[in-house]
Amino acid sequence: AQTVTQSQPEMSVQEAETVTLSCTYDTSENNYYLFWYKQPPSRQMILVIRQEAYKQQNATENRFSVNFQKAAKSFSLKISDSQLGDTAMYFCAFMKHTGTASKLTFGTGTRLQVTL
Amino acid sequence: AAGVIQSPRHLIKEKRETATLKCYPIPRHDTVYWYQQGPGQDPQFLISFYEKMQSDKGSIPDRFSAQQFSDYHSELNMSSLELGDSALYFCASSLGREETQYFGPGTRLLVL
Numbered sequence: 001a002q003t004v005t006q007s008q009p010e011m012s013v014q015e016a017e018t019v020t021l022s023c024t025y026d027t028s029e030n031n032y033y034l035f036w037y038k039q040p041p042s043r044q045m046i047l048v049i050r051q052e053a054y055k056q057q058n059a060t061e062n063r064f065s066v067n068f069q070k071a072a073k074s075f076s077l078k079i080s081d082s083q084l085g086d087t088a089m090y091f092c093a094f095m096k097h098t099g100t101a102s103k104l105t106f107g108t109g110t111r112l113q114v115t116l
Numbered sequence: 117a118a119g120v121i122q123s124p125r126h127l128i129k130e131k132r133e134t135a136t137l138k139c140y141p142i143p144r145h146d147t148v149y150w151y152q153q154g155p156g157q158d159p160q161f162l163i164s165f166y167e168k169m170q171s172d173k174g175s176i177p178d179r180f181s182a183q184q185f186s187d188y189h190s191e192l193n194m195s196s197l198e199l200g201d202s203a204l205y206f207c208a209s210s211l212g213r214e215e216t217q218y219f220g221p222g223t224r225l226l227v228l
Contacts, residue, residue, distance in 0.1 A: 033214070035216070037219075042221075043153075043204060043221075043222060044219070044221050044222070045159070045206060045208075045219035045222075046219075047216060047217075047218065047219075050216050091158055091159075095214070095217075097214060098172075098214075099213065099214070100164075100166070100171045100172050100213055101147045101148075101149065101164035101165065101166040101171035101172055101210075101213045102164075102172060102213070102214060103149065103161035103164065103172055103174055104149075104151075104159070104161065104208075104217060105161070106158035106159055107158065108157075108158055109158055
């Protein structure tokens, strides 16, 4: 079974600063996908970024980028120029490549607070 | 852009009652997933459907059943409700089986 670990329950960053959220995972699979989702106080689950394990290039989406280290099974999220609207719970998630409608396995989340 | 629609958004039930949650995927999406998120917890996978067939199954209680219909919408039926079923229930959809899952706003179920 796959496990996803987020070791930082809470983090705080000042507006306009950069913050990095950590995620490690454990799997014996070689083909898989990794995601970051954010859940603001509204509790909507919003996709932030996606990474395919077979791609060496790190994914980026505007102010959001990842550092994917496959050998170390690490998948951190960097948020640049933090904004108040980035305040949310951030979940790291893993999906196996199975050919079926595979589930997402989530970490326990990191609560990020962006302050003035 | 159209998003996943879930109804109802809020639901209050008594113990031992039955509840039906509905999910309308993003247009053209053929795959639907159901997740349960308890207070302060991460979402837990319940079940998924691809092209109207059950595809994967998680820790879904036997009291729960689900299906995907010909128009690709899905329903989660929950019977003999227990206090512990109180949670936020998400539906997600994707275009294909290993594509990004987009979540609906969730249905908040409270069992009294």
